[in-house]
Amino acid sequence: MKPTDYAILSKRQLSENVYMMRIHAPYIAAERKPGQFILLSVDESYGERIPLTIADADVAEGSITIIFQKVGFTTTQLAAMEVGDHLAAVLGPLGQPTHVSKVGTVVCVGGGIGVAPMHPIAKAFKAAGNRLICILGARNKDLVILEDEIRAFADEVIVCTDDGSAGRKALVTAPLKEFCEQAPRPDLSIAIGPPIMMKFCAETVRPYGVPLIVSLNTIMVDGTGMCGGCRVTVGGETKFVCVDGPEFDGLKVDFDGMMKRLQAYRPQEQRMAAGGGDHQCRMMAQAEKLEKK
Structure with a gap:
């Protein structure tokens, strides 16, 4: 992995609790198509991954753009990151791309x-x-x-x-x-x-x-x-x-x-938010999610 992989290149607040970030991910930028998304991890010690749509991509720069709302534990962590920080992992592009054609x-x-x-x-x-x-x-x-x-x-x-x-x-x-x-x-x-x-x-x-x-x-x-x-x-x-x-x-x-x-995992999500940085609490919530599935 290159030292610039998954680095945050820019950060902009669009509205209350909504942020736009450009992330260095050249392989994803080169392959991404409209409608596809990524799975993103913020913290190496805690593996929660959240899906976010790829809002844009710049192949020449090797960057993708994400837009997210600060609503839960992981998005709050992500919103606190700044330019130059690195994400733990970015997986993508995932999902089926949009079927685009001329229809009228x-x-x-x-x-x-x-x-x-x-x-x-x-x-x-x-x-x-x-x-x-x-x-x-x-x-x-x-x-x-x-x-x-x-x-x-x-x-x-x-x-x-x-x-x-x-x-x-x-x-x-x-x-x-x-x-x-x-x-x-x-x-x-x-x-x-x-x-x-x-x-x-x-x-x-x-x-x-x-x-x-x-x-x-x-x-x-x-x-x-x-x-x-x-x-x-x-x-x-x-x-x-x-x-x-x-x-x-x-x-x-x-x-x-x-x-x-x-709504199925609302109690666990609330426990995660209340636990803040308590790693054990968050891991327990994640385990309960997987067990229910």
């Missing part, structure tokens, strides 16, 4: 931190010659991310906030429904964000026959499909997000089952 009009919906994985996918569909509409949702104006970057290539951008402090005071499903009611209807829709948002996007487009792709972010451990932690039900069949996904037909995903599984 594509509507991309990003909710909160979901705008980050949406960005490279939307950019790829625009580069393929599609008319691109992007809907960005957040609780308030301070939490809207990547708006300028997306406006640079999208044909139309609509911002929705819960409190109306930026753009429209509306849920992202409101403009999505309006586009579905127009003639001609969108040829494809893509939704990435909280599971409940993606579920309601699916119910919004379903009556109009507009296809929907969703990118799922589930519990993951090994990233190879062996542990089964990331399993979801799609069209009545069991799929593994890390190898079969992360993208699926949003009209076939069992979102209720997925959301129930995401």
